[in-house]
Amino acid sequence: MAITDTSKPILAVGCRWNRENEEPMLLFPEGAIKVQGTGLAILELCDGQRTFPQILEELQRLYFGADPKRIRDDASRFLEQLHEKRIVDF
């Protein structure tokens, strides 16, 4: 499913952080992924309150000077992939 401007992404039910280790792990049924860098920045903004454009705005502030189109493409691809794996809902 494609993410839209009204989407408010949030971690899916049954998906949560484990921050015991140096690199935060995202835990979900039968699996876990290490998240770092941009991925971590994106997911930390997915609180179910912010809309996708608001997330992009914050990312733009964080990665000052980066091409807005590239930020949008990367973030939507990332979130759509996690949506398919049922890790993120929107």
Add this chain to the structure above:
Amino acid sequence: MSNPLALIAEITHRCPLHCVYCSNPLELAAAASELKTEDWQRVFEQAARMGVLHLHLTGGEPLARADLEELVASARQARLYTNLITSGLGLSRERLARLVECGLDHIQLSFQDSDQTRADWIAGTKSHAHKLKLASWIREHRIAFTTNLVVHRQNLDHLEETLRFLETLRPDRIEIAHTQYYGWALKNRSFLMPTPSQLETALQVVAAAEQRLKGKIRIDSVLPDYHAKYPKACMGGWGRRLVLINPAGEALPCHAAGVIPGLVFENVRDRPLQSIWNDSPAFEKFRGESWMQEPCRTCERRTEDFAGCRCQAFLLTGDAAATDPVCSLAPSRGLIDQTLRESPSNVVSAAALASDWTYRPNPTRT
């Protein structure tokens, strides 16, 4: 060697169901031999310190333990991701709410079939109607919900219908598990082994469901290994990623390892889990590659599938170090081909089946 990522805790072998493909050993642990609450709590702490991320509470039926809430709370306190694998039998709406409050992350509810009568004779008990109610209660909470369906010759013909039924329960995940032939399922193999045409249809049905449910429900399905070309990397390799603790406290590399003669399983009552994992002879036995035989020893797949399943090798060839006979390169592959050739293809009536197959009993209380 790295530490395990998941702990499978068989907290009891008591179970109100009598499934003919149960993964428990034929020799079930009696209630009196079970670990106490504080033993499990200590083990959860130890596991979390070792870097274990996931805890799978299973059985038997884990709900048979009155201290399940306490166990879930301790697991969560130890920061383990806690999954309850259950038939749901006897789980009330109130107890479910308590388990969620204690920190349960994920519930995996087993189904036998979409149809009440058929489901009940596979399980050897009446359980289906209650599961339906339970599924709707589960969706009242913010926890992950998986429905698990074990498939075999007697229920594969209506897989599509069953999947459509499971969809209506709105799980996050549907797990389709082909019966694996150990313990009770091996005893009942001639009734359970699917036919090649059933498998072919099942592949198409699953592919269509995956497409239909994309982004809504994740489907996890694995081909049964008898029909595969190469063996599964059983448990991610012996003593590599998973540790199982049985009701009596013995630490095993997998559910079935007890069938292999000569292995002594150390008990978490006597030694910390980390030491058992590090150097107990049972875990060391099939680590690395020096125990492997040809063709595995020089096969380039050995680092992927670790020569397959040790228990299956023993159960079918009598030698636990042999190449898993399901491998097309195994000298003993003929055994599997023969089984497939000789497996009947009939789907039989409930009554006929009930008189012929072996239901798993409930272990004694003492």
